Amino acid sequence: MTARPGTSDQVAPGPAPATPRRRRPADRRRLIVDAAAKAFSDGGYHAVRLEDIADAVGISAPALYRHFPNKYALFAETTAVLAASLRAALDAVPEGGDGELRTLLEAMTLASFENRRTGGLYRWESRYLEPEDRAIVLDVVVHQHRRVRAAARRLRPDLGEVDANLVVAAMTSVAASPTTHRASLPAREVTTLIPDAAIDLLDAALPEPAAPREPAGHGLVPSAKREAILTEAVILFADRGFRDVTIEDIAHAADLPASGVYRHFPSKVAILEAAFRRATDRVTTATSDALASSTTPREAIMAMVHRYVQLSCSSTELISVYETEIGHVTPGARAELRGQQRITVEEWATWVGRERRDLPLTHARFLVHAALNVVTDLSRLKPQPAPERIEALSTRILLGDNS
Template structure:
């Protein structure tokens, strides 16, 4: 009897095994994808490919894209809650410990932090409540710790200072500048705690509406103006070409004569914001004679621009994921050029800073300007400037 040849079997170590943490890998990849590209732009096929599995295999863990999005967002928010809850309450070191914890968590989640910062508006009410509760809890913890150390701080001032502190601590999620984690955490938490004793200008009562002049008559400008307002109010996804046409008092064909698509309108809006920032910086530098004057002038110009164009700044922050990858890369490259210009002048005034450290501080200051400008009602530009300037020039 002839022996049958044995079929060779792979060594145990070579056998392909299903990763025990596949669900964790899916959530991590989804968080990065949603944060970078936006909820609507991400496909489950893309996430599956990033994990190294088939799309049907992904569906064994999550029934649809929304379920994955909701769980990913909730996990990020509850993770922050868990970190905050490890900080003891009522101690003299509580404020510093909270800000350090927020900063470290932000740095650890740099690729994912935009998820609940920008994309939570797509959550259904029950899921949105999870994120909102964590954000409120975070603010209350930091505010209580701040007011224990500075009882004279009014409620309004405390809310404003705490919002700025948290904005600084969370700012690493808004950019990709490089710095070692420990160094970045120390720098950002120190910048955040440095806002604790800032002297704020007195709040000003809103005056009568200012005369804004005449609106442009050119149809292209009218389309852009109306589209920016609609995108800010309703979100890019929920605005149609017909909505823009109606707001601009044009037929839809009239919009298409100027822009080939809704995405083209969005990208033109973003380039408008970028061009305005570039022009404002150039004007500020032209009026300055020293690095410190340049820093003060650039920041003041940026704050004036943010305060007067909140809709444009808002859609730039929240809707960039709807642009084409090529346009997104170009826009972000221009943003890096702007930050580097600012950071270079900062290092010339503060020679103890490296360029990388200066970039982090500039991003933190600009993040505070953006976050506070979008509050309702927004604080006065003078109060925003006092906080942002302290980050850059603490002395």
């Protein structure tokens, strides 16, 4: 007979089952480091709070502090772990033999692709790491360059020291380029396409090396107050970092009272956003001018690269600030800037696809990002290579031959 609710035959409920005890993950420290790498790469060192990282891991802030006493300690370990991962990938490649270069570049590309959410950290180590911690990352960077250069010179023993260093810097930039964007492509295709483009730089026709270029001066500051504020702010941000520059510093550099700055910009973040918008406007204009002066897809690609290189080589401070400080702008402004960047990449990729009919558009996007990354990285070298040499390397990536 089945008992009915409300009758004396109903069985009294027993004690509630005990809530399963939540087990502490054995690799909690690694989970914290992984979450920190994503957060620092996405938002920038200063914009990230330890509470945000704790939430991402699913732990309390006090639990995180049991592993790391402060944000810098976590940041230093995060960069060290990423550096060690890259070093392990390089050391797994046997030294010697004609196939070493390709295997190295495949390993570097795969490491970049698998760490796309964390690659921004490599661009910041010189600004935020203390000397001892910076040396850990620098050691891996130097080791990587030497391994790739030795393998490249086995294939091209005629490459001189200057040319070899430049080509290897470009190859490394190509291999690292997947960390700069989120375009979609299967890993197996990326680890073929990107190493192919990097190795192809061995055959790039480089103009004769010019004498080392003197660092460009700042030039004259615009007389218009708003423009003067933007110009001086970018110089200060590049030199000291956004966090360590005050409105008073900017006002003093622009020969204005602080109130004069506030008449044009409501905040320091607004100045930064205005500078970034100005940069994207210049890129858009350069692209439009290049297309207007061209009659074929090939001419368009060469003209776009030429103008972009000229712009990049003359705006290294703004590029440096964009790379390291974009985490300080508001989410809306960041989305706007990223959206404009995607439009530029799509425009370039379209013309690459029209020139190289056998190249899928998805592949063209990856090559455009690689070429743009090479321009950015090489233009920031000291001494800066001649623009025509940077142009030759980035054009080779897009066209696949010498122009």
